[in-house]
Amino acid sequence: MVYYLYEEGSRARKVVTDFLDAFCGYVSSDGYVAYSVFDDAAKYPDIVRCGCWTHARRLFVEALDSCSEARTVINDVAALFKVEAECSRKELEALERKTERENRSVPIMTRIYCRLKSLSKDTATMANSLMKKAVTYMLHQWDSLRNFILDGRVQLSNNLCEQRMKPIKLNLKVCQNIGSERAAENASFMFSLMESCKLNNLKEEPYMERLFNSLCMEQVDWKLNLPCFYKQ
Template identity: 30%
Template structure:
């Protein structure tokens, strides 16, 4: 009696074997994918970047009082340490104190009768000291004059003020904005600091001051938007921001800051949009012409396909994909990372030698192009036999799909190998939102984008943000619109340098 298996034809047997092999391949692919995910989660849990605090369940409760003997011993040890610190010799290699600071001299003479002694010299010891912010009242006294003929009265003209009929001066407003958007100090903490100086100001008042000061910067911001659209090379990135203005009761809206960085002149533009969709960068990128450098987010592809745009991809993002694959396929991930490392070594050499753009282009064509060609050929061959859902497969697919963009930085020595400069401009915003958590409305988020733009430019050009903002608030209402660009942080720096010459 023949079995059912014997009754099957050769074609049916081959089909069964093929189905089995396909099922095994799918199972192996799924196992590799799950193993790569598990490795990634283990790195998040136990790796170097772990920031979570996990208490020890076996830890006993802390005692409220120490034993008398232990307390006495601790007291003796503290006394010895105080004596050591007090008698510790001065450090021989301390940094020189800044020469621009004012000096308060305190003369100390020996105690006792010095009438029979002669001064033969002096020793000077310096220390850096500080005082808390000084608050004071600026009082304008405007005198009135009447003509003897009784045909008119004159009065001294009041200077233009940031907030008409308001209490705060430009310096106080600059301090509040700098503390919030540069040093990430929320307004309620600033209110507490003012209260310690016995200055009681309601939260709503401080919030109103902040809003009015930011509104004054709007013309300068509009000029920055206009100038950014005309740049020939932009790097773009985006980051989320929670906004209380939401259609859902009790929920916050997820908005986005879009940042546009012009590497050639170090200008930065933040723009807020309620969405991350393709319409968000339209106001800036809609008519853009030139080099556009972005990460792999699909929205940028719409603008990159324009005939007037050359799209540059980011090697830092490609490198991160291979770095994530180290736990999935270490040999091949390391091979790719080592070749990418050679590309960055060329960039480091160009910076250290301070090469001009043409020299950088020549150096890249000589040393970077062969590496890119080698890496490209390797990925092209390896991707054929790599599971697409594995992390190493994803890394190869990411680079392979963007290869033209990853190679485009070779066109010009002014172009950057990655988008890191743009990501660096986003960091203050990311730090700030951890403290103040959200924006109160979409309008408030856009006003914050204005000040983030100018403070980012201050950082790029090493300009003191408080001094720049104070100067700008004092002058923006009276400056001729043709000279508005003089209030850009980089131009303010030139004005200050010229005045100090």
């Protein structure tokens, strides 16, 4: 399922915490500060935040032209993604993938961490503002970045969510003409349905026709009409 949450245009932490109040499981996110509240295990014992390796790597890519030291970290992060690609190619189950990560990804992460600590103490390297930003970000996010080891279902990055945001970004100018908060909520609902259809390989028009026809029925199991449960 894809769900776009609209709360009067707010990106405040309260929107996230209220929405996930009864949630138990793993949350994958970038380093946006609103999500860092879930790093507090005492306050949120049932939620584990997993950092995004794509976001962490991106800063080193940006620093590469000005500092060749960034290449080592980039290559090591690429090695983590290579492990994931091989796990997918072998079609490993979650427990098998977890074992593979423990055997192969943990040593890579140990190497990355030692490299980061060494770079953080190198005054010449840290004088480069882009490298300083990259190293500081990855060290600050380290606890969340390593959490993908805990469960084979967790992905290394939140690219899937990033891709789901593209339709919203492409429609920003159109969305500026939405005339009310109620209309904005309705728009986010329709975006949620359409993107969920894409994620489940459903053709939007036949799905919507079936959905509207269901409105005339007296007894409808609306859960079964959600795109993730819908049977054509």
